[in-house]
Amino acid sequence: MLLRLCLLAFCSTQCASLSVAGNMLVEPRHSDEGVETANLSYGHAVILGIVEGITEYLPISSTGHLILTNAFLNLDENTPVRDAEGEWILVQEDLETSRPYTVGEAAYAYVIVIQAGAIAAVIMLYWQTILQILLGCVGKNPQGRKLAINLICAFIPAAIVGLLLDDWIEAKLGNNIRAVTGALIVGAVVMLIVEKWRKHRQKGADDPEDGPEIHDLSIHQSVMIGFFQCLAMWPGTSRSMATIVGGYLAGLSPKNAAEFSFLLGLITLSAASGYKMMTDGSQMIRALEIGPVIVGCLVAFISSALAVKWLVSYLSRRGLALFAWYRIILAITVLIVVGK
Numbered sequence: 001m002l003l004r005l006c007l008l009a010f011c012s013t014q015c016a017s018l019s020v021a022g023n024m025l026v027e028p029r030h031s032d033e034g035v036e037t038a039n040l041s042y043g044h045a046v047i048l049g050i051v052e053g054i055t056e057y058l059p060i061s062s063t064g065h066l067i068l069t070n071a072f073l074n075l076d077e078n079t080p081v082r083d084a085e086g087e088w089i090l091v092q093e094d095l096e097t098s099r100p101y102t103v104g105e106a107a108y109a110y111v112i113v114i115q116a117g118a119i120a121a122v123i124m125l126y127w128q129t130i131l132q133i134l135l136g137c138v139g140k141n142p143q144g145r146k147l148a149i150n151l152i153c154a155f156i157p158a159a160i161v162g163l164l165l166d167d168w169i170e171a172k173l174g175n176n177i178r179a180v181t182g183a184l185i186v187g188a189v190v191m192l193i194v195e196k197w198r199k200h201r202q203k204g205a206d207d208p209e210d211g212p213e214i215h216d217l218s219i220h221q222s223v224m225i226g227f228f229q230c231l232a233m234w235p236g237t238s239r240s241m242a243t244i245v246g247g248y249l250a251g252l253s254p255k256n257a258a259e260f261s262f263l264l265g266l267i268t269l270s271a272a273s274g275y276k277m278m279t280d281g282s283q284m285i286r287a288l289e290i291g292p293v294i295v296g297c298l299v300a301f302i303s304s305a306l307a308v309k310w311l312v313s314y315l316s317r318r319g320l321a322l323f324a325w326y327r328i329i330l331a332i333t334v335l336i337v338v339g340k
Helices: 001-019 040-057 062-072 103-113 115-125 127-137 142-173 177-202 217-231 239-249 253-287 289-319 323-338
Strands: 027-030 035-039 090-092 099-100
Touching: 027 127, 040 062, 040 103, 040 115, 062 177, 062 323, 103 115, 103 253, 103 289, 115 127, 115 253, 115 289, 127 142, 127 253, 142 217, 142 253, 177 239, 177 323, 217 239, 217 253, 239 253, 253 289
Parallel strands: none
Antiparallel strands: 027 035, 090 099
């Protein structure tokens, strides 16, 4: 049950990213029967790994960047897929009928699976904190136990809302460019307001990094951050942005707000990647082949590690304003490039 809730929460916050990504993963080619098929090139794997790795943890929305990448590569998500041996890859819909596996479905699975690279980056950078959490879960570290409880409390709102609204969000907002660009701009305005409030609050403070540690958050503060994460179910909002803003309002310093956001995302990303690999992994690998999948994970790992380290350092010094203005520029660019 927990795994399903994790998946639903992740899919809700990322549904636009995944549906848009279907257009950008593969390189069309013509089979000897004249039917267009597709495969994933190493170049596309590298591009997608970089885009996903960097934008997953920065408060700038991976969705907007995937829209631009899609427009740049101009690929068709409805193209049927053959494996390396030229055999059609089929999806069994029921006992009697099947249909071709499409590029969009392969892309959907691929984008989730390469999150393993982003997950590995956070585990590498925060292994000591994660070890504390694990020890806390078995009663051997009080701070780790408190942090584990806080993360679970923050996760529950998105899990519940995702369970209720996942299908509606995917159907109504998944490919809605105006909804995405609107969320980019509204999120930017919220970031500018909250950043101004944070700086005003910190005037006169001896240490700008003053504030509770992430294990010292109360239950209601953790739940509040969780409700902010629910806002990221609207495509284009950015889960990272929503949870960092929620962390600010809970009194966390920029550094601690970012770290809580990373650790909270670790729960949903891990569950979603594992679940998708179990359910769609074999078909995806047949369609895209294992080499590009591994390359995508490695590139996502490197780019995520660099993005996370840079973000923590930058937020502590400068705050969210740069990312807010970048989101506004991105929204305008998406509208111009996509033409909607």
